[in-house]
Amino acid sequence: xxxxxxxxxxxxQTRADDAFRFLQAAIIKGELAPGEKIGEVELCDRFxxxxxxxxxxLGRLESRGLLVRKPHAGVRVVSISGxxxxxxxxxxxxxxxxxxxxxxERMNQKEVAELHALLDGHEKMVxxxxxxxxxxxxxxxxxxxxxxxxxxxxxxxxxxxxxLYYLLRLYRCRFSTAPGRPxxxxxxxxxxxxxxxxxxxxxxxxxxxxHIRAARNNIESRLKDGDITL
Amino acid sequence: xxxxxxxxxxxxQTRADDAFRFLQAAIIKGELAPGEKIGEVELCDRFxxxxxxxxxxLGRLESRGLLVRKPHAGVRVVSISGxxxxxxxxxxxxxxxxxxxxxxERMNQKEVAELHALLDGHEKMVxxxxxxxxxxxxxxxxxxxxxxxxxxxxxxxxxxxxxLYYLLRLYRCRFSTAPGRPxxxxxxxxxxxxxxxxxxxxxxxxxxxxHIRAARNNIESRLKDGDITL
DNA sequence: TGTGGTCATATTGTCAACAATCTAAGCCTT
DNA sequence: AAGGCTTAGATTGTTGACAATATGACCACA
Numbered sequence: 001x002x003x004x005x006x007x008x009x010x011x012x013q014t015r016a017d018d019a020f021r022f023l024q025a026a027i028i029k030g031e032l033a034p035g036e037k038i039g040e041v042e043l044c045d046r047f048x049x050x051x052x053x054x055x056x057x058l059g060r061l062e063s064r065g066l067l068v069r070k071p072h073a074g075v076r077v078v079s080i081s082g083x084x085x086x087x088x089x090x091x092x093x094x095x096x097x098x099x100x101x102x103x104x105e106r107m108n109q110k111e112v113a114e115l116h117a118l119l120d121g122h123e124k125m126v127x128x129x130x131x132x133x134x135x136x137x138x139x140x141x142x143x144x145x146x147x148x149x150x151x152x153x154x155x156x157x158x159x160x161x162x163x164l165y166y167l168l169r170l171y172r173c174r175f176s177t178a179p180g181r182p183x184x185x186x187x188x189x190x191x192x193x194x195x196x197x198x199x200x201x202x203x204x205x206x207x208x209x210x211h212i213r214a215a216r217n218n219i220e221s222r223l224k225d226g227d228i229t230l
Numbered sequence: 231x232x233x234x235x236x237x238x239x240x241x242x243q244t245r246a247d248d249a250f251r252f253l254q255a256a257i258i259k260g261e262l263a264p265g266e267k268i269g270e271v272e273l274c275d276r277f278x279x280x281x282x283x284x285x286x287x288l289g290r291l292e293s294r295g296l297l298v299r300k301p302h303a304g305v306r307v308v309s310i311s312g313x314x315x316x317x318x319x320x321x322x323x324x325x326x327x328x329x330x331x332x333x334x335e336r337m338n339q340k341e342v343a344e345l346h347a348l349l350d351g352h353e354k355m356v357x358x359x360x361x362x363x364x365x366x367x368x369x370x371x372x373x374x375x376x377x378x379x380x381x382x383x384x385x386x387x388x389x390x391x392x393x394l395y396y397l398l399r400l401y402r403c404r405f406s407t408a409p410g411r412p413x414x415x416x417x418x419x420x421x422x423x424x425x426x427x428x429x430x431x432x433x434x435x436x437x438x439x440x441h442i443r444a445a446r447n448n449i450e451s452r453l454k455d456g457d458i459t460l
Numbered sequence: 461t462g463t464g465g466t467c468a469t470a471t472t473g474t475c476a477a478c479a480a481t482c483t484a485a486g487c488c489t490t
Numbered sequence: 491a492a493g494g495c496t497t498a499g500a501t502t503g504t505t506g507a508c509a510a511t512a513t514g515a516c517c518a519c520a
Contacts, residue, residue, distance in 0.1 A: 039470090039471065040472070041471070055472090055473090072473075073472080
């Protein structure tokens with residue numbers, strides 16, 4: 001069992017917050033593997049926690065879908081099937097479509113300029129990777145994150161960030177990029193950003209949905225081809 | 231402070247489950263009012279719980295958006311603004327649209343027949359209320375619940391049931407019915423069910439989205455007219 | 461060898477006590 | 491009267507011990 005991310009002292013308000021962060025990071029990094037059964041006592045030893053805050057963190061991670069808890073029997077890291085992954089993409093499609101529409105209606109000029117600048121940075125990145133990768137850093141530098149935030153629909157942000165994104169991140173690095181896909185994805189991002197800049201909500205929604213549907217179709221065909229197993 | 235729902239002994243697996251159920255019911259019934267600050271010790275006295283399971287229940291309710299917790303400062307029942315309510319309806323529109331589409335693709339003939347029977351029962355109910363109300367019991371007898379379940383998209387069910395429906399139920403009984411609206415809503419339900427029976431996912435999605443948009447528009451105009459304050 | 465029963469141990473759920481933090485009341489100054 | 495400071499008490503967060511439940515090892519029997 002490799003040693004997990006080292007917990008360093010931080011400015012969080014509660015130990016439960018710490019616990020949540022440690023565990024989530026360990027899950028996303030695969031240090032706690034999908035399907036793996038994990039025990040409270042072991043986790044407490046490993047992350048230097050006591051059971052109270054740990055249990056609270058487990059509850060939060062459960063509500064995010066990252067863990068599956070069974071009363072009296074313990075906790076497993078979630079493991080989702082190919083079909084379930086595709087269902088997540090269906091949900092993502094409609095929700096991010098809505099986010100793009102609302103972003104088009106609500107983002108101001110400064111924010112739109114920042115979005116374009118973000119894409120300029122991404123374009124440089126793709127070029128440096130010789131078109132072989134389009135890796136987006138998490139958080140503020142992620143295109144999708146910026147659109148969802150730009151929707152200014154707090155509940156939508158919360159649901160996507162809380163319920164979907166972390167779950168999807170368990171799997172994202174599994175999909176090596178199809179040839180030419182980074183440039184294409186970047187172009188699609190550009191089109192979406194342009195629709196948003198024009199305030200054309202309907203078009204932004206349409207383009208975002210198409211973009212995510214393309215990703216879903218890609219995953220679906222690769223699952224069928226047996227290129228990927230989950 | 232009126233006495234809350236009486237906790238009766240049930241067959242749940244943990245006291246945390248009990249606590250969750252008691253509290254959720256009290257919130258939905260308005261016994262714990264929107265915006266109200268609630269204290270752990272008081273809740274323990276009231277529901278005959280200890281703080282461990284109670285805190286776990288509070289965490290779950292927080293993740294469902296029914297409570298707002300602030301570290302070291304306590305818990306409040308959520309209170310959402312008119313704008314926030316309308317945002318929820320936007321989300322509901324796209325997600326239930328997806329649910330209707332997937333239900334059209336996946337529900338079998340028996341399930342579709344049950345859906346029609348459900349609507350027959352609703353029609354009788356509306357007639358008995360002389361067109362003045364279209365009250366749907368929660369759970370299995372709720373049209374929307376049946377559609378979402380019929381989508382067979384587990385994550386979608388979970389997100390709608392876990393993140394949206396209970397929140398919306400805090401507010402539903404606030405909206406007295408516009409004249410003629412029950413019959414209209416029932417007719418819209420019928421159309422949706424017919425599209426599902428035909429397996430026409432696109433039409434089912436369109437009709438469901440229109441149905442929910444109508445509800446949102448109704449709420450929006452009444453908020454603007456000052457008919458309703460939250 | 462396979463199946464069922466028993467029991468010890470490990471693990472999860474709960475409890476009560478202690479620690480940490482916040483809030484409101486009281487007092488003093490302007 | 492209003493504002494600021496201090497402190498006691500209330501409340502929330504954590505801890506460790508005990509209770510409840512599940513699991514796996516071992517044994518007996520067919």
